[in-house]
Amino acid sequence: MSVAAVTARGTRRLSLSWLRLFAVPAAVGIGIAASFGVFQTLAPGPADSGVLNSTFLESRFVGHLALSFISFGIVALVGVPLGVLIAIGARPFRVLVFLLANLGQAVPGIGILVLLYAWLGLGAEPTIIGLVIFGLLPVLRNTVAGINGVDPAVIESARGMGMTRLQALLSVEIPLASALIFAGLRTTLVLVIGTATLGNFIGGGGLGDVIASGINRSDRIVLVGAVMVAALALLADWALSLVERAVVPKRISA
Amino acid sequence: MxxxxxxxxxxxxxxxxxxxxxxxxxxxxxxxxxxxxxxxxxxxxxxxxxxxxxxxxxxxxxxxxxxxxxxxxxxxxxxxxxxxxxxxxxxxxxxxxxxxxxxxxxxxxxxxxxxxxxxxxxxxxxxxxxxxxxxxxxxxxxxxxxxxxxxxxxxxxxxxxxxxxxxxxxxxxxxxxxxxxxxxxxxxxxxxxxxxxxxxxxxxxxxxxxxxxxxxxxxxxxxxxxxxxxxxxxxxxxxxxxxRLVRRLALIHLRDVRLQPVNGSAPKTTVAIGGTLRDALDAVLRSPDGTVAVVDGDRVAGVVDGTVIRLASQ
Structure with missing residues (x-):
């Protein structure tokens, strides 16, 4: 095969992957444009000017970002190492942690928030704690599944060649589990961004405030709030997928 | 060790x-x-x-x-x-x-x-x-x-x-x-x-x-x-x-075997001297008269038959 042919094929594959790379932002842009069309058809309400101004929207958007990303950061920093520990560690520990994480997921998000309100009062902190509890399970479950799913022969050969337990974990098991770990992280990120709207109920701020202030009063406000949350969730997931592409070894990605 | x-x-x-x-x-x-x-x-x-x-x-x-x-x-x-x-x-x-x-x-x-x-x-x-x-x-x-x-x-x-x-x-x-x-x-x-x-x-x-x-x-x-x-x-x-004895033949090299001298014309069926007694046995079974010439390139090094194999394997 000539060099030119190889290059041509390479270029085509590259342009295809670039296309796929920007498919999500493009779709989000189209979605926002379409929503704007819908927005025009809805009747304006008396509350609109108080909510649909850049100062209020920006403050709630930034608040939503903070709630979501702080919660997600905590989930990632706690969930992945905890998942690794459970995967390689003792059974009783594992049963207990999964019991709690399953409980966190099974109880409705609003229920957790109300309980935390009863305990900690209003504000962003109880909201973040609630989101962390709610988002922990997918990360834990996928990390454990990823580490336990590594071919035992690969681990045996790593240890048989003289890698320490930690070396085998860091250079073999975690890289091989990374595709599944990322799948869990992405699930949780979307879950947390969506659920963060419930922060409105206990004074957590965020885009939930926008949606709630439109309910029964203005469809325009509800639409704007909902579209912003949806766009944020899609774009954040997309951004994390870029990190995944850079971090997960090729040919391992599921 | x-x-x-x-x-x-x-x-x-x-x-x-x-x-x-x-x-x-x-x-x-x-x-x-x-x-x-x-x-x-x-x-x-x-x-x-x-x-x-x-x-x-x-x-x-x-x-x-x-x-x-x-x-x-x-x-x-x-x-x-x-x-x-x-x-x-x-x-x-x-x-x-x-x-x-x-x-x-x-x-x-x-x-x-x-x-x-x-x-x-x-x-x-x-x-x-x-x-x-x-x-x-x-x-x-x-x-x-x-x-x-x-x-x-x-x-x-x-x-x-x-x-x-x-x-x-x-x-x-x-x-x-x-x-x-x-x-x-x-x-x-x-x-x-x-x-x-x-x-x-x-x-x-x-x-x-x-x-x-x-x-x-x-x-x-x-x-x-x-x-x-x-x-x-x-x-x-x-x-x-x-x-097990047939298997063992594969471990004995023809170079180490005492062959019979060629008597008159060499047998038509041949086996290379680089082979083992197992190869020789296979050739003997193929040979019409049960004798096989062991060849070293163009040269005939000797002759193998059932008796030679039996003696060499003991």
Whole structure:
């Protein structure tokens, strides 16, 4: 095969992957444009000017970002190492942690928030704690599944060649589990961004405030709030997928 | 030299498959010693106790007189090549990176690693130009196993442990790998401990064969020709199965056989002098009059018939 042919094929594959790379932002842009069309058809309400101004929207958007990303950061920093520990560690520990994480997921998000309100009062902190509890399970479950799913022969050969337990974990098991770990992280990120709207109920701020202030009063406000949350969730997931592409070894990605 | 001195491995609760009772054995340097026996006889357990993947319950294993328990297990393992049936190549790393695993752990500099990796890939017949950058998924089963062997040889260990390395490979590729291992051994002269349940493989590869029964009891520890000619116990006879003497013919080279002189014209059926008595037997069975000329190039070195084979095999 000539060099030119190889290059041509390479270029085509590259342009295809670039296309796929920007498919999500493009779709989000189209979605926002379409929503704007819908927005025009809805009747304006008396509350609109108080909510649909850049100062209020920006403050709630930034608040939503903070709630979501702080919660997600905590989930990632706690969930992945905890998942690794459970995967390689003792059974009783594992049963207990999964019991709690399953409980966190099974109880409705609003229920957790109300309980935390009863305990900690209003504000962003109880909201973040609630989101962390709610988002922990997918990360834990996928990390454990990823580490336990590594071919035992690969681990045996790593240890048989003289890698320490930690070396085998860091250079073999975690890289091989990374595709599944990322799948869990992405699930949780979307879950947390969506659920963060419930922060409105206990004074957590965020885009939930926008949606709630439109309910029964203005469809325009509800639409704007909902579209912003949806766009944020899609774009954040997309951004994390870029990190995944850079971090997960090729040919391992599921 | 690897020495097993009254080594036992007991498992709590069940003491069935994999247990080892009081194994004493010496493995001389530079030889291939094959542990062969039925599944569950403790041969793999015995192998893994050498690099301390399994710790003995009692007894001592020493390498060149030094008790392995005195060494750090990870450091010990890095100094011993290890090849398993499932190979266990790292799927996220290229062939070159896989081979470089132990040199990397031993903090070699990059230049030295690259040189060594290229050298090893050449040695196992996978040109670095074509193979270094490939991932394990892009190799055939046989190629993967060769990379596994190269990886085990990376820091030039004196000892190689091979646990049924060719067990999962189709018969044709397996035979080629066996031949390659023998060729490689001519070059590298390692102390190789090789585990298999295939007696043909054991007989073909081993300088010595240890035939083990349940609990890693040594039924017989001898060069393959002796094992086949004089089985020490009924268990050995049973494991060798039928046709052990025919198998043994494959171990006797025609060069070492006293041939009959040519009487008149040489027989039409021929066998090359590089072959074994087994090849000669095959030729005798093909020959119309039961005699075969052994040829060395154009020259006829002598004649073989049934009597010659029978005498030579005793």
């Amino acid at each position: 690897i020495t097993f001195d009254h080594v036992s491995k007991h498992y709590a609760g069940h003491d069935g498959p994999g247990a080892v009772h009081d194994l004493s054995l010496e493995i001389p340097s530079g030889e291939i010693v094959v542990f062969v026996g039925p599944s569950g006889c403790g041969k793999t357990t015995s192998l893994k106790m050498i690099n301390r993947l399994i710790e003995p319950t009692s007894g001592t294993i020493s390498i060149d007189g030094e008790d392995t328990r005195k060494r750090d297990p990870n450091e010990l393992r890095r100094s011993i090549g290890y090849v398993i049936q499932a190979i266990g190549l790292f799927p996220h790393r290229t062939v070159a990176e896989n081979v470089a695993t132990v040199p990397h752990l031993d903090h070699w500099d990059k230049q030295r690693i690259d040189t060594r990796v290229n050298e090893l890939l050449e040695l196992i017949g996978l040109p670095p130009r074509d193979y270094a950058k490939r991932l394990p998924a892009e190799l055939s089963g046989g190629e993967r196993q060769r990379v596994g062997v190269a990886r085990a040889l990376a820091v030039d260990p004196n000892i190689m442990l091979m646990d049924e390395p060719f067990g999962a490979i189709d018969p044709i590729a397996r035979e080629r790998l066996q031949n390659e291992l023998l060729r490689l051994q001519q070059v590298v002269r390692k102390t190789i401990v090789f585990v298999t349940h295939d007696i043909d493989e054991a007989v073909k590869l081993g300088d010595r064969v240890a035939l083990l029964s349940a609990g890693a009891k040594v039924e017989q520890y001898a060069p393959p020709a002796e094992l086949l000619a004089r089985p020490a116990t009924p268990a050995v006879t049973a494991f060798l199965g039928e046709a």
